[in-house]
Amino acid sequence: MKTGNQADKTLSFVSCQISPEAKPWQPPAKPPPVVTLSRQTGTGARAIADELANFLQASQTKPCHWMVFDKNLVAKVLEDHKLPKEVAKFMPEDRVSAIQDAVEEWLGLHPPTKTLLQLSSETILHLAHLGHVILIGHAANIITHDMKNVFHVRLVAPLDSRVEQIMHRNQLDHKAALEFIRKSDLGRKRFLKDHFHADIDDTLQYDLVINTARLPQHEAAALIGEAVVYWAKRL
Secondary structure (H helix, E strand, C coil): CCCHHHHHHHHHHHHHHCCCCCCCCCCCCCCCCEEEEEECCCCCHHHHHHHHHHHHHHCCCCCCCCEEECCHHHHHHHHHHCCCHHHHHHCCCCCCCHHHHHHHHHCCCCCCHHHHHHHHHHHHHHHHHHCCEEEECCCHHHHCCCCCCEEEEEEECCHHHHHHHHHHHHCCCHHHHHHHHHHHHHHHHHHHHHHHCCCCCCHHHCCEEEECCCCCHHHHHHHHHHHHHHHHHHC
């Protein structure tokens, strides 16, 4: 449930996409800019995305709020396609076991993985056509690869820096944090390889790669923001 400032941002975002005539939605001729954030686990992607949204909001004259879609992207997919909430637990991008996916699908615990991916892709493309969104993970950079209004960013950092981040954020000891990172990164890598035949570490997929261990989060966000503003003016 959204409350306070987050609810205001959501309302502003939705209002900006709805025409007064309430005509059926069509992609705008020149969609506003969009940012995808691919990340290694423990690089502070969500915090950077929130800072980036504030930066981009302050840099534009249009009143639309920038929205960040991370874990809430799954909820958006369920809402768009009228799927039961129970399906959400089968949709994380960092699920490691392909065998488990196949068994669960065979048992009828969730719709076919191919169907879930198709529905997720439709929602991601719809959001990208609307613009003013920051999409974290979920192969958004691959799904929107051919869209001219999308700027792709990859966040990386040395392992020791990421372990420290996860230890602090998730209240884990060193061993548990290391295992958490290993499983999450392996799951995301498998997700792109198995379903999109892509290598998540291929830097040619991205317009900008940032080592977040070298910059505070607000400076990393400002660096991305400056790049997006400059790039958007050239569109």
